[in-house]
Amino acid sequence: MRRLVLPGVGVVVIAGFLAVFWRNFSPPPPRIPAPPALDAPAGSSSAGQARLSSAGQIAATPAASHANPSPRSELLDGLNDPASDISADLKLLNEVFNAWLTNFRTAGIPIGSNQEVTAALTGKNPMQFAFVPPDHPAINAKGELCDRWRTPFRFHVLSRQQMEIRSAGPDRKFGTEDDAEWAPWPKNF
Amino acid sequence: MNASPRHYDPSRRRFLGTCCAAVTATGLLSQLAQLRLMSAVADTGSPLQPAIPGTAGAPQSDYKALVCLFLAGGNDANNLVVPIDASTYAQYATGRGALAIPQADLLPLAGTTPDGRQFGLHPAMPELKAMYDAGQVALLGNVGTLVYPTTKAQYTARSVPLPPALFSHNDQQIDWQSSVPDKGFTSGWGGRVADLTNALNTNNRVSMAITVAGQNFFQVGRSVSQYAVGTNSVPSLTGSGTGTSVNGVRTAALTDLLTAQNKNLFETAFAGLTKEAIDDSAYLATVVSGTSPFQSAFANLNTNLSQQLHMIARLINVQQQLGLKRQVFFARIGGWDLHDNQLNVGQRSSGAHATLLNDVSRSINAFYAALRTISAENQVTTFTASDFGRTFDTNGDGSDHAWGSHHIVVGGAVRGGSIYGTMPDFTIRGPDDAGSRGLWIPTTSVDEYSATLARWFGVSATDLPVVFPNLGRFAKPDLGFMATS
Numbered sequence: 043m044r045r046l047v048l049p050g051v052g053v054v055v056i057a058g059f060l061a062v063f064w065r066n067f068s069p070p071p072p073r074i075p076a077p078p079a080l081d082a083p084a085g086s087s088s089a090g091q092a093r094l095s096s097a098g099q100i101a102a103t104p105a106a107s108h109a110n111p112s113p114r115s116e117l118l119d120g121l122n123d124p125a126s127d128i129s130a131d132l133k134l135l136n137e138v139f140n141a142w143l144t145n146f147r148t149a150g151i152p153i154g155s156n157q158e159v160t161a162a163l164t165g166k167n168p169m170q171f172a173f174v175p176p177d178h179p180a181i182n183a184k185g186e187l188c189d190r191w192r193t194p195f196r197f198h199v200l201s202r203q204q205m206e207i208r209s210a211g212p213d214r215k216f217g218t219e220d221d222a223e224w225a226p227w228p229k230n231f
Numbered sequence: 232m233n234a235s236p237r238h239y240d241p242s243r244r245r246f247l248g249t250c251c252a253a254v255t256a257t258g259l260l261s262q263l264a265q266l267r268l269m270s271a272v273a274d275t276g277s278p279l280q281p282a283i284p285g286t287a288g289a290p291q292s293d294y295k296a297l298v299c300l301f302l303a304g305g306n307d308a309n310n311l312v313v314p315i316d317a318s319t320y321a322q323y324a325t326g327r328g329a330l331a332i333p334q335a336d337l338l339p340l341a342g343t344t345p346d347g348r349q350f351g352l353h354p355a356m357p358e359l360k361a362m363y364d365a366g367q368v369a370l371l372g373n374v375g376t377l378v379y380p381t382t383k384a385q386y387t388a389r390s391v392p393l394p395p396a397l398f399s400h401n402d403q404q405i406d407w408q409s410s411v412p413d414k415g416f417t418s419g420w421g422g423r424v425a426d427l428t429n430a431l432n433t434n435n436r437v438s439m440a441i442t443v444a445g446q447n448f449f450q451v452g453r454s455v456s457q458y459a460v461g462t463n464s465v466p467s468l469t470g471s472g473t474g475t476s477v478n479g480v481r482t483a484a485l486t487d488l489l490t491a492q493n494k495n496l497f498e499t500a501f502a503g504l505t506k507e508a509i510d511d512s513a514y515l516a517t518v519v520s521g522t523s524p525f526q527s528a529f530a531n532l533n534t535n536l537s538q539q540l541h542m543i544a545r546l547i548n549v550q551q552q553l554g555l556k557r558q559v560f561f562a563r564i565g566g567w568d569l570h571d572n573q574l575n576v577g578q579r580s581s582g583a584h585a586t587l588l589n590d591v592s593r594s595i596n597a598f599y600a601a602l603r604t605i606s607a608e609n610q611v612t613t614f615t616a617s618d619f620g621r622t623f624d625t626n627g628d629g630s631d632h633a634w635g636s637h638h639i640v641v642g643g644a645v646r647g648g649s650i651y652g653t654m655p656d657f658t659i660r661g662p663d664d665a666g667s668r669g670l671w672i673p674t675t676s677v678d679e680y681s682a683t684l685a686r687w688f689g690v691s692a693t694d695l696p697v698v699f700p701n702l703g704r705f706a707k708p709d710l711g712f713m714a715t716s
Contacts, residue, residue, distance in 0.1 A: 154398070201402055215627075230401060231304035231566075
């Protein structure tokens with residue numbers, strides 16, 4: 043009889059634990075497919091759409107979710123807002139480049155003329171992601187991103203990780219006292 | 232059958248011991264590497280061996296020095312060497328727009344290029360023009376960073392690898408100074424040349440790689456470290472002295488601390504190298520102390536560049552005392568990134584760019600004159616380098632980042648009075664334009680330019696690929712502008 047009591051108590055205790063765990067245990071969420079590798083070569087990312095997380099990182103969603111179009115990037119929505127100023131504009135632009143770098147760290151920031159940089163930011167990039175909506179009101183007919191006085195910004199490449207951004211200011215002429223610039227790093231020249 | 236603890240424990244101990252040894256060794260090597268950098272002045276030669284006694288003045292016959300003059304920011308060489316024959320000037324004037332220098336102002340250079348074009352120098356450089364005429368200056372057309380020889384078709388199709396981050400200041404500065412644009416930076420070509428030729432220096436107490444413009448990529452080597460000096464003096468320990476003065480007592484106390492026996496290997500190594508650095512810095516300061524013998528050569532010049540070159544001349548003057556038969560120097564002048572206000576409207580031969588070019592012209596001329604007073608002009612070669620060239624067209628009143636650029640080589644050993652390499656076709660969107668604004672695709676690589684200088688300096692033909700691993704991809708390892716090459 044004693045031989046049966048001890049195992050019996052054990053079974054009861056184990057069953058009790060199982061019952062408690064069963065009640066509290068919830069099944070794991072469905073697994074989300076891993077995003078494609080970032081810094082992927084051009085054209086390799088057409089399988090999925092992209093969205094921008096709050097940290098600026100593009101998160102890819104599977105192709106099956108194409109029914110829900112990716113949200114419009116709002117990173118540059120405040121650009122040239124009359125209630126704001128040029129300093130805030132430059133800061134916003136810098137955040138766009140930071141978002142770019144978050145996703146294309148190896149390749150670095152886009153290099154080229156304003157037109158080329160704007161094209162890259164509006165979707166001509168390996169992820170085909172529009173960090174800036176192509177129909178952003180600050181983009182002129184030539185495809186250049188312009189400041190609040192309608193002069194194209196000057197994107198001055200210091201290095202693959204550092205972009206100096208300049209606005210010609212109200213007089214619309216670079217190299218004068220009213221210019222504004224975002225300089226992330228002391229220049230070595 | 233059962234694993235005996237007696238067998239297991241020693242194995243575990245051995246494992247842990249090995250790990251600890253590995254970690255310690257790694258740390259030790261790393262620390263020693265750092266200490267080596269701290270004591271660049273003592274990077275060769277035993278501290279027990281005194282420097283070769285010598286005198287200031289004319290260098291030994293087998294002495295050679297390379298001086299890299301870096302034009303930081305990207306020089307607009309389109310206005311350094313300008314076409315002056317009628318048809319090419321017309322093309323230049325159209326392409327440059329507001330940046331075009333009036334034809335009448337240019338300083339014509341004798342002769343023509345093989346394709347029949349004639350060129351002139353910027354009017355702010357009469358000294359350099361005179362040196363060119365005297366055969367002391369050579370010009371090199373359209374040099375730039377390349378991974379492989381590149382044509383416009385290849386560039387457009389991206390069918391050959393290109394230097395990453397073209398048109399980016401910092402990246403292109405590194406590529407120019409490393410001459411290995413397709414790999415991550417590990418060393419500069421000046422540093423690699425120094426590594427190979429340092430054996431020619433015997434008993435030297437001071438590094439052969441001296442910079443008068445702060446740290447740089449060019450002189451980063453594996454065994455030779457760059458040593459920085461100021462434009463007017465050699466850095467020395469402040470508050471030091473001799474005798475019973477406060478500074479003397481302080482110095483004696485520091486010496487006692489540094490020479491004390493330490494139980495710890497790191498402390499001993501640190502103290503030893505620190506003392507060597509202090510001693511050798513003091514030694515160098517003593518050697519170059521006093522009134523400069525080159526005051527007259529640099530009279531009426533007080534720019535930072537002239538001061539840098541003046542200090543280099545003083546260091547060359549004492550090379551025998553320093554026990555150096557090879558030296559690599561680095562100087563730098565900034566301000567070339569002229570996106571705006573490049574020249575004066577209405578007087579295009581003056582302005583910011585002209586001021587910089589004039590500084591280069593006068594400073595190089597003074598430097599060469601100084602070297603002549605000690606008969607060292609044939610043993611010292613100065614060459615320019617820069618981030619990149621600039622756009623041929625204008626953005627309004629300046630120019631933007633481009634690619635190929637023209638450069639200057641100065642010295643008695645230079646086959647001067649000629650333009651080497653191939654000057655670009657100045658057609659916007661033409662065969663040499665990488666874009667639509669006159670971004671010249673280089674026709675000569677930095678590798679070829681640098682290898683020609685390195686060969687003159689003493690790097691053997693068999694060692695050239697060690698210094699320039701990509702050199703074999705290009706047609707001319709020797710461009711012919713050095714007399715002995």
